[in-house]
Amino acid sequence: MIALDIAIKNKYYANSTAVVLKDIQFSVKPGEFVAIIGPSGSGKTTLLNMLSGLEDATAQKLLGNSKSLHDCKEYQLGYVFQQPRLMPWLTVNENIQLVLPTAQERKIKTLLAQVGLADKGDYYPKQLSGGMQRRVAIARAFAVNPELILLDEPFNSLDAPTAAKLRLLLVNLCKSCGSTVVFVTHDLSEAIYLADRIIFMSNSPSSIIHQVNVNLPKPRKESGSTELAWQSQLMAQYPQILSGSVSTD
Amino acid sequence: MSPLYGRLFMLIILASTWQGIAWFVNSSDFPSLFIVMESFIYHFFQGELLVNLSVTLTRVLISFTIAMILGVFIGIVMGTSKRINQLSDTLLIIALNIPALVTILLCYIWFGLVESAAILAVVINKIPTVVVMIREGARVVDNDLLNVAKVYKLSLSKTFFKVFLPQLYPYIMASARAGLSLIWKIVLVVELLGRSDGVGFALNTLFQFFDIAGILAYTFAFISIVLVIENLIFRPLDKLIARGVHHDSA
DSSP, X not given: OOOEEEEEEEEEOTTSOOEEEEEEXXXXXXXXXXXXXXXXXXXXXXXXXXXXXXXXXXXXXXXXXXXETTTOOOSOEEEEOXXXXXXXXXOHHHHHHHTSSSOOHHHHHHHHHHTTOGGGTTSOGGGSOHHHHHHHHHHHHHHTOOSEEEEESTTTTOOHHHHHHHHHHHHHHHHHHOOEEEEEESOHHHHHHHOSEXXXXXXXXXXEEEEEEOOOOSSOOTTOHHHHHHHHHHHHHOTTGGGTOOOOO | OOHHHHHHHHHHHHHHHHHHHHHHHOOTTSOOHHHHHHHXXXXXXXXHHHHHHHHHHHHHHHHHHHHHHHHHHHHHHHHHOHHHHHHHHHHXXXXXXXXXXXXXXXXXXXXXXXXXXXXXXXXXXXXXXXXXXXHHHHHTOOHHHHHXXXXXXXXXXXIIIIIIHHHHHHHHHHHHHHHHHHHHHHHHXXXXXXXXXXXXXXXXXXXXXXXXXXXXXXXXXXXHHHHHHIIIIIHHHHHHHHTTTSOOOO
């Protein structure tokens, strides 16, 4: 498990002077599930890419357990991208094996059983549906025993029942793995269902406009009455929050 | 009709057309299939056909392997590094357009009529075309997949062999196919000009005797071998590479 301490002053787009992220400051407790909500184009993916080391983060403060996130090669990171990003030339088994340093057949089997793909190990990604491919991507992320797991709108463009199934799956996997989670979404009810805390971001150049602890008991229900009540209370307080503003008019 | 029967059918049509024209023309300059086969059997049992074939095939194999390895390497470097590409682009265009004959003559003049000069000439002729194809492949490599490798901290060799290189396989296959046919044609010229064995040398000798049936017999032998290589090596490789890529979504 890993604690995050993030402070980003100014992050520019590559080869440009346009600011994507401005004065982003937050921390995440070990094992906490944090959801980040913001309008599209608000640099949420950029933020995750900076945490994962894909985007340049020099001169910014990104600490994991008080050490620089990108210096310590030791900690394990799982990243579920917006697209599954599986290698089409590798079977499901091989795709998961790819990210593991040693052969671990039994582990892959257990994981695939957990995501409900026990009999699909020898299939190629193109033989699976979109939802199944995403499940493989999630299994791959959890295969490395991640201390930190990043998810970038992983349930985007899935039909509602499939998305609901995958959310439940994610809850269970997180429970058994205990990783620290940063989850990017634009769906408030999804965030309420999953997260311990929600961070709201503004339009570009993005900064954090609001943070709120989701103090509802777990396990939660998809669109349960308490969850819906909590959501409408928040929306009554900040009607513009999903479009990136906390103004009350 | 299954693909195999389809292919056989085309071969039979080709052979009968040939035979028909031969009967019609009725000239020693256009020998019938039977005369060609007779000549083939004659040269085969004389022994020199097999020797020449194996000599030429060895040359093809050696220069093919060297050209593919170097070409793939240079192509990857040029496709992934913009700066190196800019530097060497002109060089590549020059190399592509130097006539094969010029490289062959220069190699023989500079290094003498030796085996290594022959191989070198073929390799120099082939490398640029491999580079061009592989460079295109390396340019369009999917960065998203490479980022997966980076995030999961895959080793350099794993990233290269499991994530990067598979994206180039179709390009490598295409250049290998085109390469084999180009190389064996160049090898024949190289042999004709400066070697005293191989199919090219034999063809030259047959030409001096105006032995057209013999020339066709050698051609027949070589094409059969290329067909065997296509069916035994390239087609199965195609299937191997296509795994996972061409399935329809479930």
